[in-house]
Amino acid sequence: MNRFWKRIWIGLIVLVGIGLSPITSFAQIERDSLAQTPPMGWNSWNKFACNVSEDLIKTVADAMATNGMKEAGYQYVVIDDCWQVKRDDAGNIVADPKNFPSGIKALADYIHGKGLKFGIYSDAGTKTCAGRPAGQGHEYQDALQYAKWGVDYLKYDWCNTGTRNAEEAYTTMSNALLSTGRPIVFSLCEWGTAKPWLWGKGIGNLWRTTGDIGDRFMGKDKWPDGSCCQLGMADIVDLQAGLETFSGPGHWNDPDMLEVGNGGMTTSEYRAHFSFWALLAAPLIAGNDVRSMSADTKEILENKEVIAIDQDALGRQGRRVWKQGDLEVWSRPLKDGSRAVILFNRGAAEAEVGVTWEQLAYPGHLSANLRDLWEHKDLGSFAGGYKAKLASHSVVMVKVTP
Numbered sequence: 317m318n319r320f321w322k323r324i325w326i327g328l329i330v331l332v333g334i335g336l337s338p339i340t341s342f343a344q345i346e347r348d349s350l351a352q353t354p355p356m357g358w359n360s361w362n363k364f365a366c367n368v369s370e371d372l373i374k375t376v377a378d379a380m381a382t383n384g385m386k387e388a389g390y391q392y393v394v395i396d397d398c399w400q401v402k403r404d405d406a407g408n409i410v411a412d413p414k415n416f417p418s419g420i421k422a423l424a425d426y427i428h429g430k431g432l433k434f435g436i437y438s439d440a441g442t443k444t445c446a447g448r449p450a451g452q453g454h455e456y457q458d459a460l461q462y463a464k465w466g467v468d469y470l471k472y473d474w475c476n477t478g479t480r481n482a483e484e485a486y487t488t489m490s491n492a493l494l495s496t497g498r499p500i501v502f503s504l505c506e507w508g509t510a511k512p513w514l515w516g517k518g519i520g521n522l523w524r525t526t527g528d529i530g531d532r533f534m535g536k537d538k539w540p541d542g543s544c545c546q547l548g549m550a551d552i553v554d555l556q557a558g559l560e561t562f563s564g565p566g567h568w569n570d571p572d573m574l575e576v577g578n579g580g581m582t583t584s585e586y587r588a589h590f591s592f593w594a595l596l597a598a599p600l601i602a603g604n605d606v607r608s609m610s611a612d613t614k615e616i617l618e619n620k621e622v623i624a625i626d627q628d629a630l631g632r633q634g635r636r637v638w639k640q641g642d643l644e645v646w647s648r649p650l651k652d653g654s655r656a657v658i659l660f661n662r663g664a665a666e667a668e669v670g671v672t673w674e675q676l677a678y679p680g681h682l683s684a685n686l687r688d689l690w691e692h693k694d695l696g697s698f699a700g701g702y703k704a705k706l707a708s709h710s711v712v713m714v715k716v717t718p
């Protein structure tokens with residue numbers, strides 16, 4: 317090849333390279349541009365496990381559209397495991413014809429008709445955790461199918477993945493979803509084993525940081541097969557300390573779905589649960605039967621002042637700023653320069669918990685206005701800090717505005 321043609325070839329290669337590079341970064345910008353605030357919605361698993369049907373999902377959507385949840389910001393209605401039964405001869409995933417006789421497209425249309433969004437579940441392995449057909453080897457085919465059905469959100473689990481590399485597996489599915497051209501929020505459910513917070517940004521919009529939540533305040537519980545463990549709410553909170561720098565708009569740490577209203581905790585424990593998820597900028601995915609909520613459950617899930625903390629536009633996850641035994645203080649910076657603060661008593665007896673403004677990175681001499689986000693009450697102006705008496709297993713959540 318003479319020098320002239322060599323130069324032309326090199327020029328062409330460089331031009332193609334320049335032309336392709338925006339495609340790669342475009343895909344990343346696209347992924348991170350979804351879920352600018354933590355996703356809010358409902359998922360079937362915590363309450364209904366494998367007992368899912370179109371009737372259940374439709375009646376849940378009906379309830380959410382009218383019971384104040386949609387108005388409070390809950391958007392995604394997500395069917396978890398067990399909607400799928402097999403693949404057809406062409407390899408297409410098939411929904412259970414008994415429980416979903418109208419098909420998934422009709423269900424998505426119904427949910428969209430309520431002004432809500434529709435989410436579905438699959439898994440990066442050969443089978444889902446409940447043993448249903450999963451996505452490995454069918455990523456692009458499934459992504460197209462989901463897009464055709466009108467899916468807005470995909471939760472992608474990690475069972476039966478063998479020796480698969482998590483980053484590779486989730487990248488493949490993320491790209492498959494992006495290639496459909498439909499904005500589909502991608503929820504990585506890898507349980508934190510491969511530290512998805514280190515590589516998940518640009519691949520997923522949220523990633524589970526731990527094993528599954530159990531409906532109890534504290535204490536781990538072994539799975540029926542003897543492996544470890546379903547976690548209590550406060551155990552999960554502990555595991556979030558230190559992960560705060562990895563989360564932000566479009567890429568959130570996910571400490572698992574809410575158990576509020578499922579009956580295993582007291583009202584004050586559920587308030588603590590919801591307060592922490594908001595302070596942690598966690599996805600707020602209700603997991604109870606929202607068609608028949610008690611007044612207390614509704615008041616927690618629809619507390620607009622606490623939801624506003626979760627959805628704050630700065631998108632900074634809160635962190636633990638003080639701990640002594642069973643007493644803790646957590647703080648989250650907000651867009652307007654104020655702080656959301658949780659005083660937490662995880663002990664068995666009543667105790668006093670205090671916060672100083674210096675712990676919140678404010679000058680100590682400052683006077684700040686306090687608002688109690690559960691009492692919905694302005695508490696007045698305080699210099700230097702604030703103290704409160706807390707019942708066992710409870711929080712006080714305040715907004716501190718200098």
Ligand code: GLA
Pocket residue numbers: 361396397444445446473505527528
């Ligand atoms: C795993 C997930 C759960 C749920 C089940 C479904 O345990 O972590 O959230 O999706 O699978 O089988």
